[in-house]
Amino acid sequence: MAKLPPLPVNSVHYGLVKRFKSLPDAESYYRQHLSKLSQPNAAGWANALCPIHGDRNNSLMVNLRIGCFKCMACGASGSNIAAFHAALTNTDYRTAFNALVSK
Numbered sequence: 001m002a003k004l005p006p007l008p009v010n011s012v013h014y015g016l017v018k019r020f021k022s023l024p025d026a027e028s029y030y031r032q033h034l035s036k037l038s039q040p041n042a043a044g045w046a047n048a049l050c051p052i053h054g055d056r057n058n059s060l061m062v063n064l065r066i067g068c069f070k071c072m073a074c075g076a077s078g079s080n081i082a083a084f085h086a087a088l089t090n091t092d093y094r095t096a097f098n099a100l101v102s103k
Protein backbone atom coordinates (compact mmCIF):
# COMPACT_ATOMS: atom_id res chain seq x y z
CA MET A 1 0.00 0.00 0.00
CA ALA A 2 1.21 3.51 -0.82
CA LYS A 3 2.38 5.51 2.15
CA LEU A 4 0.09 8.43 2.94
CA PRO A 5 1.56 11.93 3.38
CA PRO A 6 1.48 13.31 6.94
CA LEU A 7 -1.64 15.23 7.86
CA PRO A 8 -1.37 19.02 8.20
CA VAL A 9 -1.45 19.97 11.87
CA ASN A 10 -4.45 22.31 11.59
CA SER A 11 -6.68 19.95 9.54
CA VAL A 12 -9.97 18.53 10.81
CA HIS A 13 -8.63 15.00 10.34
CA TYR A 14 -5.58 15.70 12.46
CA GLY A 15 -7.84 16.78 15.32
CA LEU A 16 -9.98 13.64 14.94
CA VAL A 17 -6.97 11.32 14.89
CA LYS A 18 -5.60 13.05 17.97
CA ARG A 19 -8.93 12.64 19.79
CA PHE A 20 -9.19 8.95 18.89
CA LYS A 21 -5.64 8.42 20.13
CA SER A 22 -6.60 9.98 23.44
CA LEU A 23 -9.13 7.18 24.10
CA PRO A 24 -7.97 4.93 26.94
CA ASP A 25 -6.11 1.74 26.09
CA ALA A 26 -8.58 -0.97 24.94
CA GLU A 27 -7.02 -3.74 27.02
CA SER A 28 -7.09 -1.83 30.32
CA TYR A 29 -10.63 -0.60 29.61
CA TYR A 30 -11.96 -4.11 28.93
CA ARG A 31 -10.08 -5.63 31.89
CA GLN A 32 -11.75 -3.02 34.09
CA HIS A 33 -15.28 -3.49 32.74
CA LEU A 34 -15.59 -7.20 31.86
CA SER A 35 -15.79 -10.26 34.07
CA LYS A 36 -14.52 -13.75 33.22
CA LEU A 37 -12.22 -12.37 30.52
CA SER A 38 -10.27 -15.22 28.91
CA GLN A 39 -6.64 -15.17 27.85
CA PRO A 40 -6.38 -13.41 24.46
CA ASN A 41 -5.28 -15.45 21.45
CA ALA A 42 -2.42 -14.46 19.14
CA ALA A 43 -4.65 -11.98 17.29
CA GLY A 44 -5.79 -10.34 20.53
CA TRP A 45 -9.31 -11.84 20.74
CA ALA A 46 -10.70 -12.83 24.12
CA ASN A 47 -14.10 -14.00 25.39
CA ALA A 48 -15.98 -12.54 28.33
CA LEU A 49 -19.41 -12.30 29.92
CA CYS A 50 -21.44 -9.69 28.04
CA PRO A 51 -22.51 -6.91 30.46
CA ILE A 52 -24.90 -5.42 27.87
CA HIS A 53 -27.41 -8.26 28.24
CA GLY A 54 -27.73 -10.68 31.16
CA ASP A 55 -25.13 -13.15 29.99
CA ARG A 56 -24.43 -16.58 31.53
CA ASN A 57 -22.07 -17.97 28.88
CA ASN A 58 -19.05 -16.16 27.50
CA SER A 59 -20.82 -14.75 24.45
CA LEU A 60 -18.88 -11.51 24.07
CA MET A 61 -15.77 -11.45 21.89
CA VAL A 62 -13.48 -8.45 22.33
CA ASN A 63 -10.22 -7.59 20.67
CA LEU A 64 -7.88 -6.24 23.33
CA ARG A 65 -5.54 -4.68 20.76
CA ILE A 66 -8.01 -2.93 18.45
CA GLY A 67 -10.93 -2.50 20.85
CA CYS A 68 -13.66 -3.88 18.56
CA PHE A 69 -16.28 -6.22 20.02
CA LYS A 70 -19.13 -8.53 19.03
CA CYS A 71 -21.65 -10.31 21.21
CA MET A 72 -22.82 -13.63 19.75
CA ALA A 73 -25.96 -13.65 21.92
CA CYS A 74 -27.43 -10.11 21.82
CA GLY A 75 -25.72 -8.99 18.61
CA ALA A 76 -24.13 -5.84 20.07
CA SER A 77 -21.05 -4.90 18.06
CA GLY A 78 -18.76 -1.97 17.41
CA SER A 79 -15.33 -0.93 16.28
CA ASN A 80 -13.87 0.62 19.44
CA ILE A 81 -14.31 1.06 23.18
CA ALA A 82 -16.40 4.22 22.74
CA ALA A 83 -19.05 2.14 20.91
CA PHE A 84 -18.86 -0.44 23.71
CA HIS A 85 -19.16 2.25 26.38
CA ALA A 86 -22.21 3.70 24.58
CA ALA A 87 -23.93 0.29 24.54
CA LEU A 88 -22.96 -0.37 28.16
CA THR A 89 -24.16 2.96 29.54
CA ASN A 90 -27.15 3.17 27.15
CA THR A 91 -26.09 6.53 25.70
CA ASP A 92 -25.17 7.67 22.22
CA TYR A 93 -21.70 7.32 20.76
CA ARG A 94 -20.74 10.99 21.10
CA THR A 95 -21.61 11.14 24.82
CA ALA A 96 -19.71 7.90 25.52
CA PHE A 97 -16.69 9.05 23.52
CA ASN A 98 -16.50 12.38 25.36
CA ALA A 99 -16.92 10.65 28.73
CA LEU A 100 -13.98 8.35 27.99
CA VAL A 101 -11.73 11.06 26.58
CA SER A 102 -12.31 13.49 29.46
CA LYS A 103 -11.31 10.85 32.08
Ligand SMILES: [Zn+2]
Pocket residue numbers: 050051052053055059060071072073074075076
Ligand atom coordinates in the same frame (compact mmCIF):
# COMPACT_ATOMS: atom_id res chain seq x y z
ZN1 LIG B 1 -24.60 -9.42 24.70
